[in-house]
Amino acid sequence: MLDMQGITKRFGGLTAVDNVSLKVRQGEIVGLIGPNGAGKTTFFNILTGIYKPDAGTIAFEGREIQGLRPFRIARCGIARTFQNIRLLKEETVLDNVKVGMFHKTGTGLWASILGLRSARDEERRVTEESLRMLETVGLAGCEHEQAGNLSYGSQRRVEIARALVSRPKLLLLDEPTAGMNAEEVREMTALIRRIREQGTTVILIEHNVSMVVGLCDRIAVLDHGVKIADDVPEAVVSHPAVIEAYIGKEEGEEVASGAAH
Ligand SMILES: Nc1ncnc2c1ncn2[C@@H]1O[C@H](COP(=O)(O)OP(=O)(O)OP(=O)(O)O)[C@@H](O)[C@H]1O
Ligand SMILES: [Mg+2]
Structure with missing residues (x-):
């Protein structure tokens, strides 16, 4: 599935990643x-x-993606969570998870502003999917809480739900x-x-x-x-x-x- 070859990344004089290859099935x-x-x-x-690598290639499902x-x-x-939790702490848990669908939703800005049916349908779909993911990570019922109020462990699970919502x-x-x-x-x-x-x-x-x-x-x-x-x-x-x-x-x-x- 993933084939990374000879990945190198330098920061000034420091080689942070040095000719690393990794394959994942x-x-x-x-x-x-x-x-x-x-x-x-x-x-x-x-x-x-x-970051763009200074050297190396990344093939994901046969397609080269390095530097994209x-x-x-x-x-x-490909989705991720962050070492230092990156949530919108003032926003609800649900809204934080919905952010994970952002790059996938096809609805344009104008459609959203005008409240077109396509935008409303999309919104409903994103909400349902986000609630499903909150259930998967064990946070059913927490959707309306403010993200910053959750325990550290639960905030990590919100991040995972946000990553998973894009499937x-x-x-x-x-x-x-x-x-x-x-x-x-x-x-x-x-x-x-x-x-x-x-x-x-x-x-x-x-x-x-x-x-x-x-x-x-x-x-x-x-x-x-x-x-x-x-x-x-x-x-x-x-x-x-x-x-x-x-x-x-x-x-x-x-x-x-x-x-x-
Ligand atoms: N943007 C950057 N600019 C300069 N140096 C960086 C940058 N990012 C990482 N580094 C340096 O690259 C090296 C590798 O850092 P990295 O954060 O990848 O390590 P790590 O294995 O994730 O460590 P940790 O277990 O502490 O999270 C470190 O020396 C770090 O200081
Ligand atoms: Mg680290």
Whole structure:
């Protein structure tokens, strides 16, 4: 489904992503891990068109998409959430989710202003779909709340609903469990499984190693912009380069034990 080859991104003298290749098959859940500053978010930013790569190609379903504008890439069926939650905090939960359909709705501005029937039908369809997605992420009944009033974990789920409402083929999650307690992490894990079961392929950036190990079919590891491992979870967590370069000495044991979960 996705074939990224030789992706490189430099910021001045810093090579944030260094000749990284990654292939993802339809239906996979792929983990992307690595220490702070390893280049994980930059990799997502390149894939979603926020940054143009300095080198490399990205084929999505056989079509080259590197360097396309973000809304064009979104239209291809790639959606994401953000490491730093980006919600309109003053707006309702429902309106935040509806924003995710924006690039897909065919109704023009004038049709909306004039209140044409086509615009009203479209609006109803978007609302229904958004409510369905809120139910999927476990937020049924919260649609009229102000987004900023929800707990941190729930705000992350609103972001996921916003990404899902466009029915993406590929969903990119940037640290979906950041700041969550153990129970919320379990719920998020179950939600990601459900999303995959409904046919969406997932790439997931995570610092919670036992969660990625339990959830992912495959894990790629970045360190200083370089991909140092890409394998099934059991192999990745016992990979010497991963334990040494990414985890460091003391935490290495913790990661090795994560393989047992
Ligand atoms: N717009 C930018 N301009 C300059 N440097 C940047 C920019 N974006 C990222 N970087 C740098 O690129 C490197 C990779 O950053 P990135 O945010 O991709 O890391 P990360 O793996 O997502 O880290 P974290 O786990 O902390 O989120 C870092 O050194 C960062 O400071
Ligand atoms: Mg990041």
